[in-house]
Structure formats: structure tokens, C-alpha cells
Amino acid sequence: MTAAVDAPGLPAVAKTGLFKRWPILRRLLRHKAFVIGAVLFGFILLVALFADWIAPIDPNRISIRNRFKPPDLTHWLGTDNLGRSQLSRVAYGARLSLAIGFAVVVLNAVFGVILGAAAGYFRRLDNILMRITDALMAFPAVLLAIGIAAALGPSSMTAAIALSAVYIPRTARIVRASVLVVREMEFVQAAIAMGASHLRILGKHVLPNCLAPLIVQLTFIFAYAVLSEAVLSFLGLGAAPPTPTWGNIIAEGRQYIREAAWITVIPGMALAATVLGLNLLGDGLRDVLDPRLKISQA
């Protein structure tokens, strides 16, 4: 892992400070799946960030004369049953999908870490916290999300809350498992012997050593959240139309799938690209961050 070993065969950029500071970057860039995933996801991310620049037409501007236009030079991705620009709708849909996915990841990072760390470190809490997560995990993920979203009323906010509630138990489990391993390590014992308090041990010695599996898990959760959000809005439990989301574009377009397949196929492809990109990214991160799987990247 030293600079000397990795340097040969790499372009000159490898010698810059960034790689010296984060040697892991170099290994990530050598991981093919990670690079493909990063490009796919990066593309979707750029589309979402610059949606109003890429697609200047209002996604909700109806133009009955231009209904069901297949992709051409004026409407790059065609128009839907109300003549709305598909490019605008899919780009703005990307914005919402990624925003919800990101919100779910943040909520997972915060609550998953708190619950997982509490369960793994303070053993008294373990049983009760883990039985609650077991109960939540016993439901199929999408079914539970549908239930929560239906109970809270459809909106993009409730979709984010419902999806967080579904995935936080999974994150908490991962964090707990890592905490259980790390808390038994000698350096934790050594820190206790040096008079460190519980909070200090947890924050400084245990959690930083649990980051790798958490980062990988959060990448996958991002992918699941984007996919499940599409499911929720397809079922009418996400952001309400006319706000474009990939799920409700597909839902509205599905009756015209024979005549105007681009209405459903394009958001479907965007969804597939996002999920595939995030999964490849997560696989790459896992291979690089998890020392036990090092062989697989050779």
C-alpha cells in the first residue's frame, strides 16, 4: 500500500498530493467496476444538479399540439401524453429521486449510527434495540414503506421518512456488528486503561474504525432508496403529480407503452443507470475498503 509499490504504471497525476493524502483513491481508480459506477452515477448527478440548465423547458408546460412526439432534435427525449418535455421531466425527476435518496442516506447515517453504536457498545440496550429492529426487518422493505407512506399521506417528505424507517434497522445492524468487533480490540482496552470515558472511546476509538462497512452500506442504501422511491411514486405514494418523479412518469406513461414506449423506457433507463451505478460504486468501495476481500480486485 506504500507509494513505492503502487506508483509504477500510473500516470503522473498519481504523484500529486491528493493521492499521497488519500492513497485509497488510487486503488479505487484502478477498480474497473468502481470507475464505471462512478461515471454512471456521476452523469445522473450532474443531470440532477444542472436540470434547469440542461432542460430549460418547464417540466410541467403542457403543449397539446406536441403530444407523443418521439425523440427528435427539438425534443431530445420526446414528449409525453400532454406534450410535456420528457427531457425536462426526467431531469427534474432525477433531482427529486437523488434528493430523497440522499435524505434517506443522511437519516440512516445519523440514526443508524446512534442506534447501532448504542446497541453494540452498551450491552444492556442491545437486546431491546435489536428486537425492535428485527420486528421492523421482518416486513418486506417495500411493503413497510408503502404502509408508512400511506399512513403519513403521500408526499416526497413522507417517502423519505418511510424509506428511512425501512433502512435504518439494516444500517443499525451493520454498525452494531462492527462496534461489537472493534470494542473488543486491544486498543480500546488500552484506551480504557488510560482513563478514557465511554463517549470518548465510542467517538474516537470505536466509530472511526467502523466507518468502512458503513460507507459501503450507505452506498447500497442510496441505490435501494432511489429504487423504492420510484416504486412509491409509481403507486402514487410519493410526490404527487404533476411534480415529475421517475416513478410517476412511468406510471403515467404505462398505458401508452405500445405507442410511445419512450415515455416509460427513458425514466426506466435513468433509474436503472442510477441503481447500477451506485451498486458498482458500492462494490468497488467494498472491495477496496474491506481487507478480507482484497483478492477479488487483483
Next chain:
Amino acid sequence: MGTPNSAQLLSVRDLRVEFEYESGAAPAVDGVSFDLAPGEVLGIVGESGSGKSVTALSIMGLLPTPPGRVAGGTILFEGEDLLPKSPAAMRHIRGKRISMIFQEPMTSLNPVFTIGDQVMETVIYHERVGRRAARDRALEMLEKVGIPSPRARLEEYPHQLSGGMRQRIMIAIALACTPALLLADEPTTALDVTIQAQILELLRSLQDEFKMAVVLITHDLGVVAEFVDRVAVMYAGRIVETADVAGVFERPQHPYTEGLLASIPSLDTEQTRLTAIPGVVPSPFELPAGCRFAPRCRHARPPCTTIIPPLLPRGAGHGAACIRHVDYRTEGLKS
């Protein structure tokens, strides 16, 4: 050995530690008493499972509870009993007045922080000094423990150092707040023999410089001979013999100590087989009544299996827990 001696730095009296499992309570330490003067070095010697590490962990208040439990006794440190102290009060003693170093230097440092961070952490926590002052202290400590180019090492991560270097760092961390007592639990066991000698030499010189007391826990009599002033030999949770180093090596008064000494291969004689004490340490669940060494002792006689032998004085500062210590030596001559 009745009342604790508050004139000593550390005075352990009748310490009893049990481990409670579903199958019953296992006494890991059973009535251990010893004193330690300021600046004195005591070696606790024994096989695995003899209770030596548990004794050290009890002093630190680091027994894994449950299943461990201090069932009785007192641990007087600087005149105060440590056992009833609150966790918060113990945190202020640990690392500041009593420090501990462990067997495994490879895993005793946090892999995600620099050496400097980890040495500074204890100083900042216990002495409430700023980062700059803590850094100066860390640098000074790294120099003291013989780390080459200490300034550069402060920025390095544990994986960049060898085992011996890491143990030096551990010692630097342990001594950064100049504790009065250092507990060293097999500090050289995981190291190469040449490195072992260096670490022991370093501990000896630092002990001299800081005038601190050291409890060295080991199963290696060679380490004991080089380093300590006084020895306590433990067997199955009890101290069976205590004496100064010369006393233990030249005039052992307990058959177990004799057995341990006999099992060290000698350079002077040609040996084909290593001498061993027959049998194994009894399980803490099935401890024999009377003397716990009796089942393995070739000198055992009927009273040995019924009477618990007290630690009887055998000359100045020498004690042995064997009821037959007077006659077993002459027995071979008679028969």
C-alpha cells in the same frame, strides 16, 4: 497479612475475584495479598489461568463485569481503597496515577489515528493542557522511549511501525502522565527475544528515571530475573511463594516454584527432554480442597489435600504456602 498497609504505595489484602457462569462461580483470584513500596518492582509469575492478569485488571478496575466480580478484599492505593470508587473517579486514576501496558502491541494502538494523536490524547485528558503543550510532551516521551526521529513519527500511523516500536509507543503513552504505578501485563511476550531485552532494559531505565513502582506480570522467569526486585509466584488464584529475586532463584521454598525453576532449560547440562511439572493447572470450577498444587506435587502427603496452606514466613521477606516445606527437602535424603 491482616490489615492493609497504608504506608505502602499499593497494598492488596485478601483479594477475591470470581467469574460467574451458568455452571457456577469460578474463583479466579482467591485471597491474594501483597504490598508494593513506591519505586519497587514486583514480578507476578504464574502459568496461564493462575490469576495474575485478573489481579492486575482488578487493581485497574477493568475486570470484565459480568461475568467477573470482586468478591472481597481491599486494594489500597496511595492510602485509598480503589474498589468502592465510582467509574468516574477510577477514570481519573487510570492513565494518570496507575497506567497499564498490554501484551499485544500490534493491536493496542488505534489504526486510524496518528501516533502523536494517541500519545497526546492521554496528556490532554488528564492534565488539561493545550494541544501545543501536549505535543511537546509527546515528543519528549517519544525521545525517552528511544524512538528514532520522533518528530516524524508523531505524524505516522501505527501500521508504519514495527512491534517493538509500537510497544515503545505504548510505554510512552502509559508514562506520559508520570504515573506512580505501572502495571505491565506480559509486555514482552509478543515480541522477538532481542526486542524483549531492549524493551525490558527500557522499562528498567524509565522505572529508575520516573521512580515509579512496577508490577510486571509474566510467565517468563528469565524476564523476572532481569528486571524485578521481588517476586510473587501465583498458582490457581493464590500466591504460593513470595521473596526477593535471589530468594526465589536460590532458595525456593515451594515445590511449585522449584518445578518452575527446574523447567528452565539449563545451558550447562546436556538435556534431551525438557523438564515439566506433571499434570495441568486445575480448572477453576474443580479446584482441589487444601493445597491446590497437591495433585501435581510429588511431595504431597495426606494433610496437603485437606489443609489450606497459609503463606508462612521463611526467613526475611520470604514466604511460602506449603505445610511440608520443612520436611520435604530432607525426605529424599532419608529414603
